Amino acid sequence: MNRLNLHLVSDSTGETLEMIAKAALAQFDDPHVSRHFWPMVRSRQHLDRIVPELAANPGLVLYTLVNAESRVRLEEHCRHLGLPAVAVLDQVTAALESQLGQEAHGRPGRQHSMDEHYFKRVDAIHYTIAHDDGVGYEEWEEADIVLTGVSRTSKTPTSIYLANRGYKVANIPLVVESPPPKALFGLRHPLVVGLTTAPERLVQIRRNRLLTLNETTETSYVDNGRVKDELQFARRMFADNGWPVIDVTRRSIEETAAAIIRLVQDRSRRDQQIGGVSKPI
Known part of the structure; x- marks a missing residue:
């Protein structure tokens, strides 16, 4: 069985992304997965620093980036490397926007705010x-x-x-x-x-x-x-x-x-x- 490199890229703590990945992987029998965790990716420089790791360990990229520029740049890197990239919260956020009649704020780590x-x-x-x-x-x-x-x-x-x-x-x-x-x-x-x-x-x-x-x-x-x-x-x-x-x-x-x-x-x-x-x- 091939080993999958799973890259988790987040602009916050990555807790949500990890839970989603864990829940999805639980549906498979003993998957051979190497997880590469990239939290707090909030700058272009930080994003560019992880690209060599993506190239050296090709696999699936899951991400939760709310900053539009960061998303576009990550997606461009993934296309260049031929790697699939999935924005795991997009469909849920879009559905909520439709039902609530308002746009999401798009602020990194908002669920962890000290409220x-x-x-x-x-x-x-x-x-x-x-x-x-x-x-x-x-x-x-x-x-x-x-x-x-x-x-x-x-x-x-x-x-x-x-x-x-x-x-x-x-x-x-x-x-x-x-x-x-x-x-x-x-x-x-x-x-x-x-x-x-x-x-x-x-x-x-x-x-x-x-x-x-x-x-x-x-x-x-x-x-x-x-x-x-x-x-x-x-x-x-x-x-x-x-x-x-x-x-x-x-x-x-x-x-x-x-x-x-x-x-x-x-x-x-x-x-x-x-x-x-x-x-x-």
């Missing part, structure tokens, strides 16, 4: 880090989302991912011998979500965790019967409190977070319908 949403995300990240692993129960009511589940059910990485989406998240481990603070059961503002997984998968994850810590002693932490009891304990708690449950066995962190965000949005819609509020979500 209200930016500071909301920073605040969410600070809150989430400060309320990891059951810490700060006095402030759980301030959270948007509270994740709970037994050890190694992806609570912390899911929390951090959600925080980067602007949600304040607290996560609480469930331990049979040490019930969580009573504050968990009286929360009104946050959406409490239970995370669970298949016992076999959980044992495997815990064993791998112990290996990274150079711990080879067998303990109840990885005992099959014990793990099943823990998961049953957690499921009873979820059911008794009417908390929605997400099985993370075959889900990536992104997929789990997406399911949680849908739950938050569904609850928001229900609250608005009950309150007779018609503003968009």
Whole structure:
């Protein structure tokens, strides 16, 4: 199989471009791809400096350049080198212009501007880090989302991912011998979500965790019967409190977070319908 050189050229951080490329590549079976990442390309001089790399590693060029002069120059270089170049956001931007009845501003990195949403995300990240692993129960009511589940059910990485989406998240481990603070059961503002997984998968994850810590002693932490009891304990708690449950066995962190965000949005819609509020979500 031929190896593809994939050049990602952006006039901003390139985060959006990387996510698009990753999503597209996920549709192929083990593609042999060498990624060449070119962020913050905002000048003619910078653009010209990467041309030798394009020539030395011919392949597909994906770009998000909003400056017209930079776009034209990159496209000219690609035509000269015989390389396909795709402006990945053009069709979406054009469709939005048509529907919104206005032209796009065309300013590099505009989605990363330090506006209200930016500071909301920073605040969410600070809150989430400060309320990891059951810490700060006095402030759980301030959270948007509270994740709970037994050890190694992806609570912390899911929390951090959600925080980067602007949600304040607290996560609480469930331990049979040490019930969580009573504050968990009286929360009104946050959406409490239970995370669970298949016992076999959980044992495997815990064993791998112990290996990274150079711990080879067998303990109840990885005992099959014990793990099943823990998961049953957690499921009873979820059911008794009417908390929605997400099985993370075959889900990536992104997929789990997406399911949680849908739950938050569904609850928001229900609250608005009950309150007779018609503003968009």
